[in-house]
Amino acid sequence: MQASIILAMSIIAGVAYNGFSESPLPIFKKYVPVEAESRGEDDLSDGQPVHVSEIDIDTLKYLVESGEALLIDARTGDDFSRGYLPGAVSLPAYEFDRVFKEVEGLLDEEKTIITYCSSVTCIDSTLLAKKLYRSGFQNIFVYRGGLKEWTELDNPVEIPHESK
Amino acid sequence: MKDKIVKFLGSTPILFLCRFILGGLFIYASIDKIVHPAAFAKIIYNYRLFPDFSVYPLAVFLPWVEMFTGIFLVAGIFKKNAATMLSILLILFIGALSFNLIRGLDFNCGCFTTAATGKGDPLGLIFRDILLLIPGLVIIFFQKKKIHARQ
Numbered sequence: 001m002q003a004s005i006i007l008a009m010s011i012i013a014g015v016a017y018n019g020f021s022e023s024p025l026p027i028f029k030k031y032v033p034v035e036a037e038s039r040g041e042d043d044l045s046d047g048q049p050v051h052v053s054e055i056d057i058d059t060l061k062y063l064v065e066s067g068e069a070l071l072i073d074a075r076t077g078d079d080f081s082r083g084y085l086p087g088a089v090s091l092p093a094y095e096f097d098r099v100f101k102e103v104e105g106l107l108d109e110e111k112t113i114i115t116y117c118s119s120v121t122c123i124d125s126t127l128l129a130k131k132l133y134r135s136g137f138q139n140i141f142v143y144r145g146g147l148k149e150w151t152e153l154d155n156p157v158e159i160p161h162e163s164k
Numbered sequence: 165m166k167d168k169i170v171k172f173l174g175s176t177p178i179l180f181l182c183r184f185i186l187g188g189l190f191i192y193a194s195i196d197k198i199v200h201p202a203a204f205a206k207i208i209y210n211y212r213l214f215p216d217f218s219v220y221p222l223a224v225f226l227p228w229v230e231m232f233t234g235i236f237l238v239a240g241i242f243k244k245n246a247a248t249m250l251s252i253l254l255i256l257f258i259g260a261l262s263f264n265l266i267r268g269l270d271f272n273c274g275c276f277t278t279a280a281t282g283k284g285d286p287l288g289l290i291f292r293d294i295l296l297l298i299p300g301l302v303i304i305f306f307q308k309k310k311i312h313a314r315q
Binding site: 003005006007009010011013014015017018021025026027028029030031076094095133 | 200209225229242248
């Protein structure tokens with residue numbers, strides 16, 4: 001009886017919190033893994049699968065140093081506050097709908113956009129690149145090596161003065 | 165000797181400490197998952213133990229079970245039931261971690277944080293959960309039920 005009271009409270013609180021959140025989860029839908037999305041199952045409305053190209057660290061450095069590219073960090077805000085690639089903007093892939101409005105002004109459609117996340121095993125950078133593509137950005141690349149490869153090759157990491 | 169141990173474990177300070185440690189940890193663990201439900205859904209999916217249709221409901225509902233049960237335990241309401249629920253959750257976590265350790269799956273624990281830094285040594289995580297079972301079991305076995313005096 002007591003356990004069912006706790007469970008009932010949890011269901012009510014969970015559903016209410018989810019309902020009022022800015023990006024609620026579709027509780028009654030099946031979970032769609034992002035791996036499936038990256039295999040092209042999330043085609044655009046015109047039937048074209050979203051394909052995102054990858055970029056290596058040397059090309060990334062060249063594009064960023066020449067001012068032709070903008071780096072976007074796809075990890076969570078907490079991860080970003082612990083350190084990021086110099087000049088990168090934070091846009092967590094899983095909070096895209098909420099954060100995109102805040103950073104939209106910083107994104108220049110003329111520039112190349114390069115997304116990255118923790119390492120080659122994470123998928124947030126690919127997910128973010130697809131979301132940006134759907135939002136109208138064309139020139140997007142994914143830096144698969146991510147922060148791990150970047151730091152392993154002794155490149156500098158920026159740490160914000162104030163954690164977000 | 166046995167009586168002394170029973171008396172010690174059943175004493176108010178020890179029981180309060182157990183409730184505070186176990187309940188407090190579960191409250192703490194629930195906050196990041198409540199704030200980042202989508203990231204927690206991804207972690208649940210990566211355990212590869214749950215059917216796809218249950219991933220979102222679990223991500224929405226489970227952190228609140230942890231939160232409320234933790235609050236009830238710390239506040240001293242439904243103490244035995246709350247301790248039993250948290251111990252069952254710990255046993256399920258130990259089971260899930262052990263199963264994936266045996267399968268050799270690389271996954272994020274999602275125990276206290278939904279960030280990628282939540283990855284840890286699975287053996288260490290199992291050991292930690294077993295340690296956390298101790299305060300739960302102490303409460304279950306040594307917390308006396310309130311005896312209402314008959315008039």
